[in-house]
Amino acid sequence: MSTAETWTVQKLLIWTTDYLKKGGSESARLDAEVLLASAQGCERIMLYTMFDQVVADDVRAKFRELVKKRGEGVPVAYLVGKREFYSLPLRVTSDVLIPRPETELVVMTAIDFIKAKAIAAPAVIDVGTGSGAIALAIAKNMKTAQVTAVDVSPAALAVAKQNAVDNKLEARVTLIESNLLGEIPAATKFDVIAANLPYVSDAEYEELPHSVKAFEPKLALVGGTSGSELIEKLLPQAAERMQPGALLLLELSPMLAEKVVALLKADSRFEGVESLKDLAGHARVIRATRKA
Numbered sequence: 193m194s195t196a197e198t199w200t201v202q203k204l205l206i207w208t209t210d211y212l213k214k215g216g217s218e219s220a221r222l223d224a225e226v227l228l229a230s231a232q233g234c235e236r237i238m239l240y241t242m243f244d245q246v247v248a249d250d251v252r253a254k255f256r257e258l259v260k261k262r263g264e265g266v267p268v269a270y271l272v273g274k275r276e277f278y279s280l281p282l283r284v285t286s287d288v289l290i291p292r293p294e295t296e297l298v299v300m301t302a303i304d305f306i307k308a309k310a311i312a313a314p315a316v317i318d319v320g321t322g323s324g325a326i327a328l329a330i331a332k333n334m335k336t337a338q339v340t341a342v343d344v345s346p347a348a349l350a351v352a353k354q355n356a357v358d359n360k361l362e363a364r365v366t367l368i369e370s371n372l373l374g375e376i377p378a379a380t381k382f383d384v385i386a387a388n389l390p391y392v393s394d395a396e397y398e399e400l401p402h403s404v405k406a407f408e409p410k411l412a413l414v415g416g417t418s419g420s421e422l423i424e425k426l427l428p429q430a431a432e433r434m435q436p437g438a439l440l441l442l443e444l445s446p447m448l449a450e451k452v453v454a455l456l457k458a459d460s461r462f463e464g465v466e467s468l469k470d471l472a473g474h475a476r477v478i479r480a481t482r483k484a
């Protein structure tokens with residue numbers, strides 16, 4: 193990206209895509225577009241109407257800085273400070289996990305359940321809320337839902353709070369600092385308990401790509417020696433706080449699915465235990481209902 197040349201939007205995108213591809217990005221063109229739109233202060237789609245326009249020096253300087261960091265492996269979502277989840281714009285910082293598309297399966301299943309049961313004012317809790325992704329997507333789409341979102345990280349809760357305010361959902365979403373359901377009285381009962389808790393084992397953590405390990409919070413990723421420790425601790429706490437017929441949804445690594453299904457099946461308080469597959473065909477979410 194030399195200064196003597198005339199850099200149009202199109203030329204800049206071609207150059208950057210090539211640069212990021214060589215650096216190992218699997219989404220080089222998309223990365224380049226998202227970063228240029230951010231530097232330019234416009235929607236990505238607008239770039240397509242600006243291909244022949246020359247990019248101003250100050251925009252190019254901002255863009256160069258972003259591309260440099262992307263080249264060092266910083267995830268695009270952290271660079272632009274946002275990520276869309278279930279059509280909801282969410283702010284993300286390095287204090288929260290970047291919401292993943294697989295997690296939309298949790299939201300979809302919760303919404304389908306609430307609709308099918310025609311629960312008038314569903315009480316929902318999201319355990320390990322991070323950016324607030326699951327809690328806010330359910331609240332946004334279920335207008336009568338009262339949603340509680342807990343996380344052990346105060347820094348993550350601050351991000352979730354901002355996202356609740358930005359999306360005008362703060363009146364129906366209560367944020368609580370809690371180690372699993374420790375701060376939620378056992379007398380409080382929910383219709384849906386959803387959790388995308390850390391599920392990476394200590395050994396798997398070491399093998400994660402640099403772009404995850406170096407930038408996303410370890411607290412959001414590692415579930416313990418086997419990875420399932422937090423999920424296992426949650427099961428009895430959840431059983432106590434579910435209405436009869438209530439739904440439990442657990443996102444996990446496909447490698448833990450069989451183990452968690454077996455644990456739930458062995459627990460007489462649960463029934464209807466089933467694993468749900470993500471778009472790649474992997475067992476990604478376990479569902480179970482509370483026996484009456």
Ligand SMILES: C[S@@+](CC[C@H](N)C(=O)[O-])C[C@H]1O[C@@H](n2cnc3c(N)ncnc32)[C@H](O)[C@@H]1O
Pocket residue numbers: 288289290291292295319320321322323324325326342343344345348370371372388389390391411412413422
């Ligand atoms: C995998 S991230 C999921 C974030 C968000 N729910 C999502 O799907 O994008 C797990 C979250 O659980 C939180 N967490 C870790 N240990 C916890 C615990 N013992 N109790 C409550 N939350 C915990 C982390 O701080 C992190 O925000």
